[in-house]
Amino acid sequence: MIIGDAAGLAYPESGEGIRPAVESAILAAQVIASAEGDYSQTTLLAYQHRLEDRLGKRGAKEIMDFLPSWLKQSLAGALLTTHWFVRNYVVERWFLHSDQPPLVVEK
Numbered sequence: 001m002i003i004g005d006a007a008g009l010a011y012p013e014s015g016e017g018i019r020p021a022v023e024s025a026i027l028a029a030q031v032i033a034s035a036e037g038d039y040s041q042t043t044l045l046a047y048q049h050r051l052e053d054r055l056g057k058r059g060a061k062e063i064m065d066f067l068p069s070w071l072k073q074s075l076a077g078a079l080l081t082t083h084w085f086v087r088n089y090v091v092e093r094w095f096l097h098s099d100q101p102p103l104v105v106e107k
């Protein structure tokens, strides 16, 4: 079971990886604890599913990936001078991830 940077979990927009590292470690520990000694691939696959539910699929294509780089550059230039975009996307979503609720830790 691979966690954190080793699993390539840092947020692609910001490069921040502390939260994904901590959360992936918690999810891995939960799956191990609930496996009750059955460490088969089938059982441990639950980790991958929980990870994708929580952080999304890494490497999944987004709409921006299909745009030519000249268009992305000019869009970025315009958007990054917009207070609304910087506040709501760059700060709140890409860095603070305030749209994502805290991970519930099972006891």
Ligand SMILES: Cc1cc2nc3c(=O)[nH]c(=O)nc-3n(C[C@H](O)[C@H](O)[C@H](O)COP(=O)(O)OP(=O)(O)OC[C@H]3O[C@@H](n4cnc5c(N)ncnc54)[C@H](O)[C@@H]3O)c2cc1C
Residues within 6 Å of the ligand: 003, 004, 005, 006, 010, 015, 016, 017, 018, 019, 021
């Ligand atoms: C300059 C810089 C600034 C950053 N700033 C931020 C930030 O502000 N916010 C944020 O969220 N993220 C930031 N990050 C990213 C963040 O540091 C990583 O995403 C996070 O530390 C990943 O945690 P990890 O536990 O997966 O890996 P690591 O923190 O890299 O831990 C891996 C550990 O394994 C040890 N290790 C490696 N090989 C072996 C081995 N063979 N045997 C035993 N031990 C081994 C390493 O020494 C290390 O201690 C920054 C990264 C850098 C480089």
